[in-house]
Amino acid sequence: MQIAGQSSRLGWAVNISVFLLVFLWLIPTVGLLVSSFRDRDQIVTSGWWQAPFAVDLTFRGRASVDDMVMQNGLFVIEGNIFEDPEVAPSFPEGEGLVQAFGTRGAAPTQFQPGEVAELRRGGTLTVNADGSFRAENTEEFSGRGPRIYILAETPPELTLNNYATVLTGKPADERQAARARGDSTLDMLMDEDGLFINFINTFTVTIPATIIPILIAAFAAYALAWMEFPGRGLLIAAVVGLLVVPLQLALVPLLNLHNQIGIGQSFVGIWLAHTGFGLPLAIYLLRNYMVGLPRDIIESAKVDGATDFQVFTKIVLPLSFPALASFAIFRFLWTWNDLLVAKVFLPATDETKVMTVKIADDLLGSRGGDWDILATAAFVSIAVPLVVFFTMQRYLVRGLLAGSVK
Amino acid sequence: MSPLLQGLMTILIGVGGCVGYFYASNLILDKVIFPASGPKAGRNINRANAIRPWLFLLPAVLALGLYLVYPVIGSFYRSLFNRDGTEFIWFGNYITMFGDAEFRTSLVNNFLWVLVVPAAATFFGLLIAQLTDRLSWGNIAKSLIFMPMAISFVGASLIWRMVYANNPDIGVINALRVFFGADPVDLLQVAFWNNFFLMVILIWIQTGFAMVILSAALRGIPEETVEAAIIDGANPFQIFFKIKVPQIMGTIVVVWTTITILVLKVFDIVYTMTLGNFGTQILPSYMMSYMFRDDGRATAVAFVIMIIVLPVMVWNIIQARKEMR
Numbered sequence: 001m002q003i004a005g006q007s008s009r010l011g012w013a014v015n016i017s018v019f020l021l022v023f024l025w026l027i028p029t030v031g032l033l034v035s036s037f038r039d040r041d042q043i044v045t046s047g048w049w050q051a052p053f054a055v056d057l058t059f060r061g062r063a064s065v066d067d068m069v070m071q072n073g074l075f076v077i078e079g080n081i082f083e084d085p086e087v088a089p090s091f092p093e094g095e096g097l098v099q100a101f102g103t104r105g106a107a108p109t110q111f112q113p114g115e116v117a118e119l120r121r122g123g124t125l126t127v128n129a130d131g132s133f134r135a136e137n138t139e140e141f142s143g144r145g146p147r148i149y150i151l152a153e154t155p156p157e158l159t160l161n162n163y164a165t166v167l168t169g170k171p172a173d174e175r176q177a178a179r180a181r182g183d184s185t186l187d188m189l190m191d192e193d194g195l196f197i198n199f200i201n202t203f204t205v206t207i208p209a210t211i212i213p214i215l216i217a218a219f220a221a222y223a224l225a226w227m228e229f230p231g232r233g234l235l236i237a238a239v240v241g242l243l244v245v246p247l248q249l250a251l252v253p254l255l256n257l258h259n260q261i262g263i264g265q266s267f268v269g270i271w272l273a274h275t276g277f278g279l280p281l282a283i284y285l286l287r288n289y290m291v292g293l294p295r296d297i298i299e300s301a302k303v304d305g306a307t308d309f310q311v312f313t314k315i316v317l318p319l320s321f322p323a324l325a326s327f328a329i330f331r332f333l334w335t336w337n338d339l340l341v342a343k344v345f346l347p348a349t350d351e352t353k354v355m356t357v358k359i360a361d362d363l364l365g366s367r368g369g370d371w372d373i374l375a376t377a378a379f380v381s382i383a384v385p386l387v388v389f390f391t392m393q394r395y396l397v398r399g400l401l402a403g404s405v406k
Numbered sequence: 407m408s409p410l411l412q413g414l415m416t417i418l419i420g421v422g423g424c425v426g427y428f429y430a431s432n433l434i435l436d437k438v439i440f441p442a443s444g445p446k447a448g449r450n451i452n453r454a455n456a457i458r459p460w461l462f463l464l465p466a467v468l469a470l471g472l473y474l475v476y477p478v479i480g481s482f483y484r485s486l487f488n489r490d491g492t493e494f495i496w497f498g499n500y501i502t503m504f505g506d507a508e509f510r511t512s513l514v515n516n517f518l519w520v521l522v523v524p525a526a527a528t529f530f531g532l533l534i535a536q537l538t539d540r541l542s543w544g545n546i547a548k549s550l551i552f553m554p555m556a557i558s559f560v561g562a563s564l565i566w567r568m569v570y571a572n573n574p575d576i577g578v579i580n581a582l583r584v585f586f587g588a589d590p591v592d593l594l595q596v597a598f599w600n601n602f603f604l605m606v607i608l609i610w611i612q613t614g615f616a617m618v619i620l621s622a623a624l625r626g627i628p629e630e631t632v633e634a635a636i637i638d639g640a641n642p643f644q645i646f647f648k649i650k651v652p653q654i655m656g657t658i659v660v661v662w663t664t665i666t667i668l669v670l671k672v673f674d675i676v677y678t679m680t681l682g683n684f685g686t687q688i689l690p691s692y693m694m695s696y697m698f699r700d701d702g703r704a705t706a707v708a709f710v711i712m713i714i715v716l717p718v719m720v721w722n723i724i725q726a727r728k729e730m731r
Contacts, residue, residue: 245478250481337558339560
């Protein structure tokens with residue numbers, strides 16, 4: 001609806017400022033997403049915002065003595081640097097554009113293409129823009145031949161390689177070696193070095209920790225909403241109060257308790273902990289929802305002789321489905337994204353860690369500057385919540401509103 | 407046994423156990439203890455109905471008691487003991503803690519967080535809610551701004567570590583600095599201001615939450631009040647500040663306090679970004695630095711957080727009781 005008096009200039013200002021805000025909000029995530037698909041070398045040499053453009057990278061090849069021939073009394077090596085075995089893998093089409101070249105690793109871009117460079121051990125080298133080179137010497141080239149360094153434009157490259165590396169914990173060459181040994185894809189995924197095992201662990205923690213508290217809370221919420229008994233008001237007040245108890249308080253006493261009764265740091269322990277911590281909000285939200293159900297239906301069912309148990313399972317539970325669904329999504333996101341509870345209640349070994357702990361404690365510590373690994377790992381960990389978020393947004397919003405707006 | 411299988415079994419046992427408990431306990435109550443037949447049928451039904459609420463509540467009350475009430479007492483008790491729990495030292499942990507400069511830093515920082523994050527998130531949430539209210543593509547915009555809610559604090563921290571990265575070929579901010587001719591700086595080490603750079607992450611996440619709720623509240627405002635203001639010649643800013651905001655003040659307060667509580671609990675961001683170094687320590691991350699090392703100190707910090715939260719807790723309970731009447 002157009003408000004009277006709202007000028008079109010204001011309308012433009014609104015459109016532009018919302019666009020800017022959305023842009024600001026998205027930029028960080030887009031950066032991470034783009035980086036996770038980029039080649040490791042490209043990430044450190046150009047920003048992710050330049051991902052669609054070519055990147056200048058330096059390469060190292062060699063004018064091999066195998067190609068040495070005699071021409072007019074000179075020893076000559078000719079060839080194309082883009083066909084060199086060390087360079088070729090980055091240029092699958094066998095051609096590229098040389099921006100500069102050099103003869104020493106310390107100055108790989110000393111000469112322009114076409115210039116004649118003096119070689120340290122005698123002779124000269126020329127590299128042309130198309131990659132063809134010619135080395136000349138009055139004596140035979142010593143060793144395996146002179147080194148050639150080039151700066152060449154590499155085409156933008158998007159790769160899934162980072163994902164394979166992160167999920168298996170092995171870079172491409174190690175994956176090849178493992179495959180040569182006869183490891184199957186599943187063997188590599190289930191290896192404790194990779195993030196995949198932590199991905200599975202996160203699922204293992206999340207699903208029971210989502211379902212069990214909701215079930216327990218649903219019964220309690222029904223009792224608090226529709227059953228008359230002394231102490232009901234007190235219990236509701238207690239639940240509201242417990243909503244804000246900081247989790248931090250529970251860590252030490254409960255871990256000690258778990259250790260004493262023999263659960264220790266384990267999946268059972270974290271399921272119990274998540275169940276306990278999730279209950280107040282679950283009871284509070286579900287009670288708020290159930291109180292709003294029409295009184296007539298419930299009372300007429302009771303008049304017809306239904307017990308509370310029947311009323312609950314046959315009437316209230318099906319009617320509460322929207323609230324249950326939206327809270328389930330919340331719990332799922334919350335436990336999936338949790339770091340604190342997992343850090344305290346799960347053992348700190350690679351095969352039991354969940355993704356958040358693995359990323360925060362291992363990857364950030366040991367691979368703090370490897371943005372190919374970090375960006376990919378982060379994206380693996382946020383992919384499932386994002387899918388859940390975008391497919392179930394309606395329920396999510398509904399759940400939020402149930403908790404806060406009367 | 408693989409954890410996945412263990413997980414499946416737990417779901418079965420847990421869910422089956424819960425359902426079984428509720429079903430069986432009801433059955434026993436109705437058929438065995440107080441059967442609704444025989445000479446005392448009427449009295450039995452009444453008795454059964456008096457007990458049934460507690461059957462429904464039992465698992466929840468047990469879990470709440472064990473996992474939330476007991477820890478409050480247990481933590482306080484533990485905080486009166488020394489590092490390994492062998493010696494009762496009264497408030498020794500609290501005294502040494504207040505003498506620790508790092509604790510005082512984290513107290514001040516936490517105060518800053520509580521001041522800035524809820525205010526900024528609510529402000530941006532309200533701003534976006536109002537701006538997108540009449541926009542044709544408002545729902546898409548809102549859903550994109552809401553998105554960070556789904557991202558873990560660890561994931562969000564990584565995302566922003568990349569934004570703040572020192573290398574101008576990785577970090578957007580330093581790339582902009584270099585583009586405008588300045589030198590790149592390590593933003594996470596800029597004293598004092600680095601706290602605000604960390605807060606940005608939580609604001610980025612929580613604005614969506616504030617926006618969704620405030621947007622619904624704005625929609626709930628009676629159309630007549632706005633129309634009356636327009637007829638009286640109010641401009642859009644006056645309508646917003648003098649008509650709309652006062653009407654949704656209650657919701658704004660709820661959003662504000664919810665985010666405040668969250669701020670007091672979030673340790674993930676500081677932990678992943680700086681580990682509390684460079685003067686960015688806050689209470690929850692300060693506590694984690696003592697967790698597994700000195701339980702006495704860790705519980706003392708946790709209890710300080712509890713005391714800070716206490717007024718909100720009391721206020722919540724009073725509000726809830728008011729509503730129930």
